[in-house]
Amino acid sequence: MIRLFKNKSINQVTKITVVFTAIITLFITLVLFINTYNEHQKELKIIESDYIKSQKSLIKNETLRAKRFIEYKYNKYKNNLSLEVIKNQIVETIENMRDIRDGSGYIFIYTFDGINIADPILKQNSGKNLINFKDPNGKLVIKELIDISKQKEGGFVNYVWNKPTTNRVANKISYAISYEPFQWMIGSGVYLDDIQSVLWEKKREYKQKVFEYIIQILLFAAALFLTSMSISRYFTFLIQNDIDNIKDTLKNVSINYDNINLDKLTFKEFEHISFNVNLMINELKELNMNLEKKVQNRTQKLQKSEQFAHSLVEKQDKFIKNAIHEINTPLSIIITNIDLFKLKNGENRYLSKIEAGSKIIHNIYNDLSYLVKKDRIEYKPTNINFSDFLKYRVDFFDEIALGNNLQFDIQIEDNLYIYFNDTQLQRVCDNSLSNAIKYSYEKGVIFISLIKQNDVIIFSIKNEGNSIDNPLKLFERYYRENDARGGFGLGLNIIKEICDNNNVHIDVKSENNITQFVYSFQLK
Numbered sequence: 001m002i003r004l005f006k007n008k009s010i011n012q013v014t015k016i017t018v019v020f021t022a023i024i025t026l027f028i029t030l031v032l033f034i035n036t037y038n039e040h041q042k043e044l045k046i047i048e049s050d051y052i053k054s055q056k057s058l059i060k061n062e063t064l065r066a067k068r069f070i071e072y073k074y075n076k077y078k079n080n081l082s083l084e085v086i087k088n089q090i091v092e093t094i095e096n097m098r099d100i101r102d103g104s105g106y107i108f109i110y111t112f113d114g115i116n117i118a119d120p121i122l123k124q125n126s127g128k129n130l131i132n133f134k135d136p137n138g139k140l141v142i143k144e145l146i147d148i149s150k151q152k153e154g155g156f157v158n159y160v161w162n163k164p165t166t167n168r169v170a171n172k173i174s175y176a177i178s179y180e181p182f183q184w185m186i187g188s189g190v191y192l193d194d195i196q197s198v199l200w201e202k203k204r205e206y207k208q209k210v211f212e213y214i215i216q217i218l219l220f221a222a223a224l225f226l227t228s229m230s231i232s233r234y235f236t237f238l239i240q241n242d243i244d245n246i247k248d249t250l251k252n253v254s255i256n257y258d259n260i261n262l263d264k265l266t267f268k269e270f271e272h273i274s275f276n277v278n279l280m281i282n283e284l285k286e287l288n289m290n291l292e293k294k295v296q297n298r299t300q301k302l303q304k305s306e307q308f309a310h311s312l313v314e315k316q317d318k319f320i321k322n323a324i325h326e327i328n329t330p331l332s333i334i335i336t337n338i339d340l341f342k343l344k345n346g347e348n349r350y351l352s353k354i355e356a357g358s359k360i361i362h363n364i365y366n367d368l369s370y371l372v373k374k375d376r377i378e379y380k381p382t383n384i385n386f387s388d389f390l391k392y393r394v395d396f397f398d399e400i401a402l403g404n405n406l407q408f409d410i411q412i413e414d415n416l417y418i419y420f421n422d423t424q425l426q427r428v429c430d431n432s433l434s435n436a437i438k439y440s441y442e443k444g445v446i447f448i449s450l451i452k453q454n455d456v457i458i459f460s461i462k463n464e465g466n467s468i469d470n471p472l473k474l475f476e477r478y479y480r481e482n483d484a485r486g487g488f489g490l491g492l493n494i495i496k497e498i499c500d501n502n503n504v505h506i507d508v509k510s511e512n513n514i515t516q517f518v519y520s521f522q523l524k
Contacts, residue, residue: 001204016308021228022221029217036213040206047202052173056156059188060175063154066094066107067186070179087117087182095120112150112183114142121164135160136169149176149185163191242270246277297369370427370494379421381502386457386521391452393429397437405442411449416457418521424498429459431491432517436463439515459519468510475506 022493070090077086094107109118114131123376130142141159148155154177160174174189242265249260259281260274390412401408418425436446438461473479475496499506505520 008387017228017232022225024362025221025224029221032217033210033213036210040202044202048195052192055190055192056173056175059173060154060188062107063175063177063186063188066188067177070182070186074181079180091118107186107188109187110146110185111144112146112178112185114146118186132248145174145176145187146178146185149178149187154178161189161191163193188249242266245521246270246274250277253429299327366427366430368422371490379424381419381421383400383417384420384422385411386418386420386427386459387414387450389422389425390429390448390459393426393433394448397430397433398432399447401437405439406437406440409444409445409447411447411451413451416450416452418457418523420521424502427491428498428504429517431495432459432519435491436461436517439463439465440517441465441513455523457521457523459521460516462514462516464514467513468508468515471508471510474508 029452073090073093074086077089081089091109094109106120107118108116108120110116110130113232115128116128116130118127119125131146132140133142135141137160139159141157141161144157144159148157154175156173156175158171158173160169162168163170163172170191170193172189172191174187176185176187178185245264249258259278262271262278263275265274391410394408394410398408433446433448439447444464447460449458449460451458451460468474475492477490477493479493496506498504499519503522507518507520509516509518
């Protein structure tokens with residue numbers, strides 16, 4: 001519940017409360033409606049049950065009355081009249097005493113063999129054997145009536161029968177009891193379709209009652225909702241007004257240090273909070289007045305320190321530039337003279353070692369020069385024949401590789417072009433080749449490949465050497481896996497920065513003393 005109101009405004013909390021109240025009201029209404037519906041269903045069942053009980057009692061009394069009449073007539077005339085005459089008189093009397101209001105309530109008589117003796121409605125059945133007669137549901141009506149009539153108290157049978165007044169089949173219940181001296185089954189029945197009319201009327205009354213009930217509930221819910229909204233909005237207005245007063249004062253408290261006006265607040269809680277806030281404002285005012293003086297003094301000192309640091313950085317920057325320039329001049333002279341000596345006198349293994357060392361220093365110089373200039377100049381890209389460029393850089397490092405007893409295995413596809421800056425591409429190639437040479441086992445082979453796959457040019461360098469312990473740290477500035485091999489830990493950091501800025505993906509794999517760097521250059 002606390003999380004529900006977290007980070008909510010007062011208006012939002014109010015809306016949530018109103019919605020929650022509406023849901024509770026709806027739930028209570030639904031529960032009351034369900035209870036009313038269940039009570040109505042119980043009432044209908046009770047009405048139906050009472051109706052059937054009353055009808056059963058009626059037909060049972062009629063049947064027993066008819067049996068008593070038969071017993072009376074038989075006992076009175078059995079010594080004076082023949083049995084056949086007595087039976088005829090009884091049948092005639094019974095057929096004339098039936099109730100004709102709805103075709104029910106009449107007495108019917110069958111022999112135990114199923115022969116119709118008396119049926120005031122269907123006189124055409126007189127004398128017929130109906131023991132095998134079935135109603136539309138397949139029930140042997142006459143047989144079941146005869147069977148149940150032989151029980152001591154008789155019994156009731158439910159079945160479907162044609163109702164004379166409507167000429168339609170309807171549910172019917174009959175009571176039957178036997179008269180042993182004549183081997184007769186005496187019965188009387190009543191149709192149950194009238195109960196449907198009674199139940200329909202009750203349902204109609206219930207629907208009307210439910211409709212009125214729903215109208216009342218809706219009116220009550222609407223009144224409750226409107227009242228809740230009005231009260232909620234009123235208190236929300238008071239709360240919001242207090243909050244606005246506090247907020248408006250605090251908005252400019254750092255400028256004018258005004259206190260919150262407690263007389264404008266409505267709620268005690270806000271007054272208590274505002275009182276403590278005013279104490280804080282007054283303390284802050286005193287603190288700031290003293291702090292301003294301290295800040296001014298400190299600012300002056302910081303300005304002097306900043307000027308000194310700026311001057312120091314400028315001097316350091318100038319020193320690095322001059323140092324790099326001073327390194328480049330003799331380095332260029334050494335390399336140029338080595339080339340001239342080779343042209344005049346041929347290869348010399350001592351000069352080759354000097355050349356290899358010079359080229360290593362030259363690569364370090366290029367790294368330092370790039371670091372100094374990268375934030376000061378813009379390296380614009382151009383279309384570069386990557387294939388020729390890489391062959392040229394491999395040729396530059398060939399002497400260094402030979403000096404370390406290493407060989408290059410080169411697989412470079414021709415005429416692969418990329419849109420890149422040549423200075424930055426040289427840093428990627430040179431540092432990758434330099435690292436492969438530096439960390440390879442002696443007399444090993446460095447595999448260099450440049451291929452195109454779909455819209456990607458893949459530059460790969462693989463060498464055999466100690467596996468890299470922390471591939472993820474390789475590209476951190478000044479990090480070195482092996483301090484014994486020298487270096488500043490700058491080359492791979494420069495590569496990473498250039499590749500990130502030019503959407504070049506780097507993948508490093510190092511296991512089983514095989515290390516491979518793969519650079520993926522996107523053509524698009």
